[in-house]
Amino acid sequence: MLKKDLSWHFPGSPEEAAALVRGNKGYQYHAGGTGILRNKSSAAAGFVDLSQTCLEGVHFSQEKIEIGSMTNFTDTAGGESPSSSCPMALISRAAGTAASTPLRHRITVGGSIADSPPWSDLTAVLTAAEAEVFIISRDGKEQALPFIDYYHQKKDLRESLITKITLPKEKGNVYCYKRFTRVVMDYQLFSLALIGTKKQNKINDISCSATGGKKVFISLDEVRDFLTGKDIDPDMLKTAAEKVPFDFSDSPGFSAEYKFHLFKTLLKDGLFEFAGIGEEDI
Amino acid sequence: MRKIFIINEKEKELELSPDETLLHVLRNNGHTEVKNGCEEGECGACMILLDGKAVPSCQILAMSAVHRSITTISALERTEAGKILQQSFVDAGAVQCGFCTPGMIISAYSLLKEKPNPTEEEIKRALDGNLCRCTGYIKIIEAVKRSAELLNGTV
Numbered sequence: 001m002l003k004k005d006l007s008w009h010f011p012g013s014p015e016e017a018a019a020l021v022r023g024n025k026g027y028q029y030h031a032g033g034t035g036i037l038r039n040k041s042s043a044a045a046g047f048v049d050l051s052q053t054c055l056e057g058v059h060f061s062q063e064k065i066e067i068g069s070m071t072n073f074t075d076t077a078g079g080e081s082p083s084s085s086c087p088m089a090l091i092s093r094a095a096g097t098a099a100s101t102p103l104r105h106r107i108t109v110g111g112s113i114a115d116s117p118p119w120s121d122l123t124a125v126l127t128a129a130e131a132e133v134f135i136i137s138r139d140g141k142e143q144a145l146p147f148i149d150y151y152h153q154k155k156d157l158r159e160s161l162i163t164k165i166t167l168p169k170e171k172g173n174v175y176c177y178k179r180f181t182r183v184v185m186d187y188q189l190f191s192l193a194l195i196g197t198k199k200q201n202k203i204n205d206i207s208c209s210a211t212g213g214k215k216v217f218i219s220l221d222e223v224r225d226f227l228t229g230k231d232i233d234p235d236m237l238k239t240a241a242e243k244v245p246f247d248f249s250d251s252p253g254f255s256a257e258y259k260f261h262l263f264k265t266l267l268k269d270g271l272f273e274f275a276g277i278g279e280e281d282i
Numbered sequence: 283m284r285k286i287f288i289i290n291e292k293e294k295e296l297e298l299s300p301d302e303t304l305l306h307v308l309r310n311n312g313h314t315e316v317k318n319g320c321e322e323g324e325c326g327a328c329m330i331l332l333d334g335k336a337v338p339s340c341q342i343l344a345m346s347a348v349h350r351s352i353t354t355i356s357a358l359e360r361t362e363a364g365k366i367l368q369q370s371f372v373d374a375g376a377v378q379c380g381f382c383t384p385g386m387i388i389s390a391y392s393l394l395k396e397k398p399n400p401t402e403e404e405i406k407r408a409l410d411g412n413l414c415r416c417t418g419y420i421k422i423i424e425a426v427k428r429s430a431e432l433l434n435g436t437v
Contacts, residue, residue, distance in 0.1 A: 002301035008345045034323065034341050037303070049346055074335075100411030102389065103323055105335040106342065 002036075007046035013053055018136040018161045020048045029161060031070060031111035034103060038117065055110070055163055058088075065169055067091070069110025069162040073098055073120065076109055086175040086195050087129035087167040093177040094125040094191070110162040113150070118187040123151060123217055125177060127209040128193035129167050135160040151217070172196045172205070176274040180212070180266050188212070189254065190263050194274045201232050206274070212263065213247040214256075220244065223267070232275045241268035285348045289313070290357035298344045304330070305339040308354070315356050317381055319413075326412030329385035330354055336392035338411065355384035363394055367429045374425035378416030386412050390426045398434055402427070 009027075011017040021027045026045030030036060036047070055070040058079035065088050067076060077096030079088055098120040099107060112120045113133060126147040133150040137143050137160045147165070150157065175195040179188040189212050196206030206227050208220035222243040230236055241264050248259040272278075284295050289308075298307040305328045308316045316339055319327030323341040330339045331353035358364030367387050370376075377383050386409065393400055393408035400408070405426045406419075414422060 004299055004301055006300040008300055030343070030346060033343050033346055037341055037343070038322075047343070047345070051346065100323075100326075101408055102326065102329060102336045102338050102411040103341065105332075105337050 001040055001042055002044065003042065006044060009046060009048045010052050011048060011050075014050075014055060014136060014161055014163050015140075017048050017050055017053055018140060021159055021161065022138060022140065029114070031108040031114075032072065032106040034099075034106050034119075035111055035115040035117050039115075050110075050161075060085075060169065063169055065167045066164050067109050067167070068164050069108060069113070071109050073104035073107045073109070073112075074101075077104065085167070085169050086172040087131070087169070090125050090129050090175045090177055090193055090195055091122070091131075091167065093175075094122055094179075094193070095120075097177075097179060109165060113147075113162055113165070114154075121188070121191060121211050124191045124193040124209040124211045126165065127151075127217070128175075128195045128207040130171065130207070132166045133162060134164045134166070135162050172207075174198045174274055174276075176270045178266055178270045178273075180262060189259070190266055192266055192270045194270055196274070198232070198275070203227050203230055203232060203275070208267075210263070210267070212259070214249045215247065218244070218247055218263075220267075227271075232277070234272070234277055237271040237275060237277070238268055241265075241271055285345070287348060288351045290353055291351075296344075300343075300345055302344050303340050304332075304342040304344045304347050304352070307344040308339060308352070313354055313356075315354050315384055317384055319381070319385075323411075324413065325382070326385040326389065326409075327382055329388040329412065331388060331392060334392075334395075336389045336408075336411075353388075355388060358387060358391055361391075363391055363429070363433055366432050367391060367394075367425070370425040370429040370432065371422070374421045374428060376417060376421040376425040378414075382412060382414045382416075386414065386422055390429065393426070394430055394433060398430060400426070400430060 009020050027048055028044045030047040030049045050070050055068040057068045059066045073095040077092045079092050107120045112122050131147040132144050133147050134144045172195045178192045180190040181188050192210045194208050197204040206224055208223045210218040223240050226240050226243055244264055248256040250256050284297055286295050296311045317327035319325035321340045323338045328339045329336055333351050367390055389409050389412050405423050
């Protein structure tokens, strides 16, 4: 339950918002609010609403794509010319299939990075796309760090304000995003993000990331190392999909072993899609 | 405390507590046309338009919607699209107990404003945050398709 005597604040800039959280014990940021309502954070003494901090929008520059932390998933999914950039297309795809249409109007990129809620977890895509997270840290300084570093230091960065993420505009020429759910509108059990460069019949490079394992984030470095520089061949892709570490735990309805097999199937399908191999080619 | 909201194009001052969801504030202040279903953002019974976008009001803290434009199902009957949707739901037999209908119509209205000629896939996607436990979805999808045709004058 939330406290009855919560205070609400509506700062006009990110710096003002960060100062409010820094200077008041128990204050939390309020972005879209879906995470707060699910978690019913009883420790919150006040909310610092970010709706007036001008942190919305998707902007393309020559080398980078910037996504403001208050950009909701609907706008992220419809980001400017997603097809022109594989990292943007990957994020658009993930944002456009998360949760449900009305919830995507509320869920923000920054909130999802800060909380990694199961309905809108962007961990896999941001890792594969080599995103950078920009924050105003506890000491009021602006800082940029690779998403994967942010992810590993998240507990220590709890009071920091995410202002935007950036993606490289040019990375790879092919991507694939997959999520496994029991029905279309459900929380994902796994998500898988692949991005890389394919030339003629060869995989020059590939980044593979996934969520849904025991430690939330599944490292697929062995798959990447196995595939890099190889000619595309269905048997080779099937072998690559077997190189997943056993890193799953039991959960209601799914044993760890069952998840392991499901994930390998999802990865195999993803690799085939990445390589442009259809059923008829096998 | 009392705060100002723009509800169905009229400025209204509503009584609220800072921890309350918009759903509760609306219902406690007489807007019972906004239905209370799951309170988890899953069923869509409490759907409203917030600044023109369909959102579940149970997933919004009311304080974050102060001074913003809220549209409930009551205002839609004053619009052409709202009237057509209402009649199409009746004609298609898309209403049984009626509990999900306000939310369904809000989502459909939001879709038709953005995409006047939606495909069946787009209709299904737009309604993916609304659950119906009576009719199933075939008649509801038919009603939205029919509304789009009527609004475009193709029928």
